[in-house]
Amino acid sequence: MIVYAVIARSKDAAILCEYSSEALSSGNAPQVTAALLEHLRSHPSIMQEGELKTFRHRNDGSTSEEDFLSQFMQACTVAINTTEELDPGAVEEHFFHLWHQDEVFYCCLSDDRDPKEQKVNFAFLQALAHDFGGRYSKRRIRNANSYAMDKEFLPMMRSTMHHYNINRAELRRDEQVNSLLAKVEDLKSVLGRNISLLLEREQQLDSLMDKATQARQDSMIFKKKSFRAKRQMETKSYKMWFLICFTLAVFFYVIITSACGIRWQHCRAASYSDGDNSGGN
Numbered sequence: 001m002i003v004y005a006v007i008a009r010s011k012d013a014a015i016l017c018e019y020s021s022e023a024l025s026s027g028n029a030p031q032v033t034a035a036l037l038e039h040l041r042s043h044p045s046i047m048q049e050g051e052l053k054t055f056r057h058r059n060d061g062s063t064s065e066e067d068f069l070s071q072f073m074q075a076c077t078v079a080i081n082t083t084e085e086l087d088p089g090a091v092e093e094h095f096f097h098l099w100h101q102d103e104v105f106y107c108c109l110s111d112d113r114d115p116k117e118q119k120v121n122f123a124f125l126q127a128l129a130h131d132f133g134g135r136y137s138k139r140r141i142r143n144a145n146s147y148a149m150d151k152e153f154l155p156m157m158r159s160t161m162h163h164y165n166i167n168r169a170e171l172r173r174d175e176q177v178n179s180l181l182a183k184v185e186d187l188k189s190v191l192g193r194n195i196s197l198l199l200e201r202e203q204q205l206d207s208l209m210d211k212a213t214q215a216r217q218d219s220m221i222f223k224k225k226s227f228r229a230k231r232q233m234e235t236k237s238y239k240m241w242f243l244i245c246f247t248l249a250v251f252f253y254v255i256i257t258s259a260c261g262i263r264w265q266h267c268r269a270a271s272y273s274d275g276d277n278s279g280g281n
Helices: 029-042 065-075 115-135 138-143 150-166 168-260 265-280
Strands: 002-009 015-020 052-059 092-101 104-110
Touching (some): 002 029, 002 115, 002 150, 015 029, 015 150, 029 104, 052 115, 092 115, 115 168, 150 168
Antiparallel strands (some): 002 015, 002 104
16 A cells, blocks of 8 residues: 655656655655665666666664664665565565656655555556646746645545555456557557558568569560561561562573573574575485
């Protein structure tokens, strides 16, 4: 359960608003939280912008209240990020959950050891940041004095803490539902990518089929054109041979005509005279 919450500026650890529930009737949680914020301000590498972390302090009763702060400052320099580091023993433990967002530390104190309960606490911090950031501008937050928003924002902080404390079971179920929905969304995203790849592959196959069909049509057209060109070349060859033969025939005719006359009378007369001479002898 959340028993204490505080909103502080990260650059100087100035507390802007804080609220303690009735469950925190005693103790020095505000002083310890202020010391933690000062420590984080002096060591910004421990809690960088946008980080969510849990810091744990163990108090086994053997330490006096005077030594409690100094020992806590040694313990709070190590962030608890895994459930294996949580000690389920009987020693009293307090958990400080922090979120560093938009130059502001959002912090709450709880006694929840269950990591699922701690997720609800982080959801509380995120809701707190949403309301606080929506009401105050960054410029006002940077220039505000300590506890400047305490009176105005305190009712909102109190009602939000009350909501997250009395509805923890439902919020835990919502966390599980959100986790399942996130997995479903991831699955949908994977399926969407796979479908996109299949569609892209189908488009590529269609494109290849179109190209293959076009290539087959082009080959058929080329075959027809080549056959036509072959016929044309053969026709030209036949014409060429015909012209050559015709030219030779005309050439020989002209020669014979020039020698024997148009009607070949000279060659005939010579032939007859040769025959008469041979007969007289």
